Amino acid sequence: MKKFYLLLTVFLGLGIISQAQNDANAKKILDGVSAKLKTLKGVTANFSYTTRDKKNVKKGSVNGLISFKGQQYYIKQGSTEIFCNGTKTWNYNGESEVTVSDVDNDNKTLTPQKLLSNFYDKDFTYKLVSSAGAFSEIQMIPVDSKKNFKQVNVFVDKSKNMITKAHILDKSDNTIDFSLSNINTNASLPDNKFVFDAAKHPGVEVITN
Template identity: 30%
Template sequence: MKRFSTVALLISVFAAQLQAQTDTKAKAILDQVAKKYSTTNISKSGFTYTIEDPDTKAKQVQSGTLYVKARTNKFKLVLKDQEMISDGKTQWTYLKEEKEVQVNNSPADNSQFNPAQLFNMYQKGYKYVYPGDSKVNGKICNVIELAPLDTKGSVFKIRLSIDKATKSLVNALIFDRNGNRYTYAITSFVPGIKVSESIFTFDKSKYPGVEVVDLR
């Protein structure tokens, strides 16, 4: 259950601490990013996922893969110890070590962030500002800070770094109210890959011995 909470926090979003007005320059940049990523069908992104606790100085890093079907809520997120799959209606979280799959409804509001919305989440229910540019991994990036209109979440802010030249997402840094930080750093992006849409559905026959726990 603790591991599920970690991934749920990774994809949950951000109680608002941004200014009341939406920044028009931020919107223009985000519109360019959304347009870039919405023109593909199914894309594959490689990323590193970092968890940092500033109090203990503890740091965990792992790599993963994200498959997304454009203009839908379908995704598959693969980490070393777990997978998260959504067909847009049902969400499955497979805990490899426990041989357990937890089944939930896919989030229907902004209380959780769906990875399929990584490139266009700002379009509904969020505030965003453009504080300026910054150098990230040797690239000049537009920095955009977002927060949801719903202020009850455990995470209060997300910071996107967007390659200024290509309008590609470089990383997403998530801040929670306990002081922890969670970072997606995009290491590769392949648009229009040829895979079956069945990857967005959990097929129990491919996971022998797994226990299914329906939490709906």
């Protein structure tokens, strides 16, 4: 799931990035994405990502589901589930245990609840690569060289005004291609969807960090 946290930053947090000297056209597009996200009451989508090594050999693919509302989110990847109600996070391994921890806004782990805040302000430089066709492609370079990735290219769907694809290059020159599909931007999501219900999982060990 740590990889997914990184990937999700691409889709949800990039409209509120650096105010430094960047491509004005790219900034206008990303500001539009950010403004659109702030109007959405609830979103559900399928996600998928494929990892390839530096020789372009496919190393694996993952599919899953994501739901989010404000600072709350739910992720399902196989039998694994993550619940977050904005203050606590439950990581359920799908079998015998769930780990509960407080949301740590100072931690450098890339988590979804940080994506809709100013946590990533000044994290990237960016430029518009292309606006041909149905997508606007924006190249983003992290300012902090300690990040575990060195470049992210995001693709903004012009009709949806949302980032729906990304190509990520990590420090080892491995690549990750990430995409969202079946996006519902008008989902009705009750708050209890973002809380692990122990009563529905009898016998599961609860581990508190």
